Amino acid sequence: MNAKVIVLTKFFRSNVGGADLETFLLVKNVLSKHFNTIVVSGTKRLEPNVPKSVSYIYWSVLETKYKPIEWLKLIAELNTLRSLLEKADIIYIPSQDLMPLAILMKAIKPSIRIILHLHNYQLLTFSSIVLAGRQPDVATDVLVEYGEHRNLLRGILAGYGHYLNYIYRLIPLYADKIICVSRKQCSILQRYLPSLRDKTVIIYNLPPPLPNINKKINQEPVLIYAGGGSYIKGYHLFLQILPRVLSKTKCRVYGTFGQEVSRREWAFLERLSRNFHGKFIPLNRMPREKYLKLHETAWGLLFPSICEEPLPYTIVESMLIGTIPIAANVGGVSEIVKGTPAEGYLFKPWNIDGIVERVSVLSSQSREDVIHAGIKLREYISKLFNREKIEQEIIKLFEYTISK
Template sequence: MPPKVLTVSEIFWPEGGGAELATRLIVEQLSRTGYEVTVVTGTRKPEPVPGVEFRYTPLLKASNRLVRWGLMEALAQQRWFKELLKSHDVLYVPLAAYPLIPLAKKHGLRVVVHLHNYAPVRYHSVKYYFEPDAPTLSQELKLALYHELYAHRNPARTALIPLSFALYKRSRAWIRQADTIICVSKRQAEIVTKSAPELADKIRVAYNPIPPELVSLKLEKALDEVPTILYVSGDSHVKGFYIIPRVMHILDKKKVKMKFITAGSYRQKNIRMLKNLARKLSFLEVQILGKVDHNKVVELHKTAWALLFPSIIEEPLPYAVVESMALGTVPVASRAGGVLEMLEGTRATELIFQPGNIENIMNRLEILTSMNDSEVIALGNELREKIKSFSNILVSNIITK
């Protein structure tokens, strides 16, 4: 009899981003293969998956780590949740429901942790390009301070670093109890292994599944006459947003004819900053969209020459780049995390730049704009074929092994 899989995911698609989309595709894989799957989530209206039962609980909704894990401990005491554990064979943890691992092991479940970040080895769950693969305790604390000040932009949060750091260390102990840990790229697995060698024997590498609608989509690329660059990562510091205005300013100073389209979640002050900058530019056209639905993003890719992805962290396997390749849009991206693995063997590796290096970015954009329409479309087609064959391991097979 196929094992029954209990998935605990604090948020579920269409909420969230790449990790949540991957979880939705994997749950669908499991169900389609014949496994009985139950999803417990804090998302009130998750996108339905045929054959999958969803259970909502507000105990998974809090976003603050301290509160979230406290509520998760409360969830572990709920009778209905204990009954769910007893009736399933596998606990699948795709986000951060680590406090539930000891309870699952107590009930004899096999536990699979799916890493879409660096939660077991980093206080802040990300790895910046400028930090060592295996930092000392002192380096970790300095990086925690940097992250709170720049990524969260909230000095008050720094007061909670000692408590948050203690919980992070505790989470490492929970994760060590897992039977299998899935990493989504070889580079991510390398970093995790260096920081937590005790996990090495449990790690399996499986690239995230590609959304089938992107693979089957009939591609009709019609490039804008002016080189058009997409930036879809919002005003996140770790995604390199602070680099975007600098690039725009330099391009305009060099009298480069180019169009920038920015999308994603932005705070009002950053929207105002971009609008003020756009008014001062003479040669560069800037279109500021803010947060748009996914269908709109797909439409934008139809006329775009490239996706600019200036992330300053080791992205495990960024879906923005996956989607860009699947839609025939050339990624001009940071050499970080799984990006190189995705582009390896294609001409797009010439457009990869060192994270945070403005001069590198300008050089890569110059290479792009020196290409004609047919060359850009041909490279996009090459990338589209590459990404179609990229994910050849069914994650569902690892979960249910």
């Protein structure tokens, strides 16, 4: 009889990127085929492409948005946790907000096996972010929260949240295994939490599914910026480099933006587009398929992130499609692009001159050279993110943890 694995995830959906997409792919393509899998999530509607072998439980508590409130609600739901544990051999927690449950679950059932999947730095900071060149301290949390939301009160509360978040530093003591998604992420976590060394294993995320994209790059350079209005994705840097890039090169730049951009900000972006005669095209939030279609004609992807990215799906997608990432050398980015043409387009984080210089270099290349570089990127990243290899690593980890 197959072991019973319960997946505790705040969201369970495939029409997104990052950690949520990885969780969905892992359940659909790996866990459902090898284990008796039960997903517990705050997503109301289950997508039709989930295998029928997966049991699904909607838990309304997981819809709570603010972390401290959610923690209090979860503590109040001890009976629900007990009933879940009765059904489980192993608990898999990929959602940062739910990781404190590891402590409660071990207290209720000491024999339960727990695997955590870290997609960020929640063990170190309240915001789950580590900024490049900064310590993961209280100032980081205040800066990130204020930068992301432009709300002073949220910034102040994040300062208190930083110390409340210290409970996360206890969580590894209650986990059996901890998955990191890149060597860089693992080294940062172990630098501040040496106790992780005996429990961590590095497994890359499964490669994201991509539609058939007919790559036909334009004669003149086309760039994509996909960071929206996010401070940690370098939006403020993007606004500074954009006039220089558009005035000095023949590039056309697409920028994708979502709910985090206010009406006032959107009006500013439209004025910017008019000022540069349509060479900058701001786009509202769009389905993932439409975003990926932008890559058909793109030469490069602008990625001015200022945080230690664990393993950015945006870069992986770009390389799989054959679009050259012009990226900040943060987090796991360097180990993804090492030895490829994209390595030459890395720049130091926060360095505006470095970004503009790399864009100028790319725009000076011939169309044929860019196409050839894209082919090399696809070949390299397809080998690095070999689906079968990653799936086998996941299966072995779960089987080992259960049998230990």
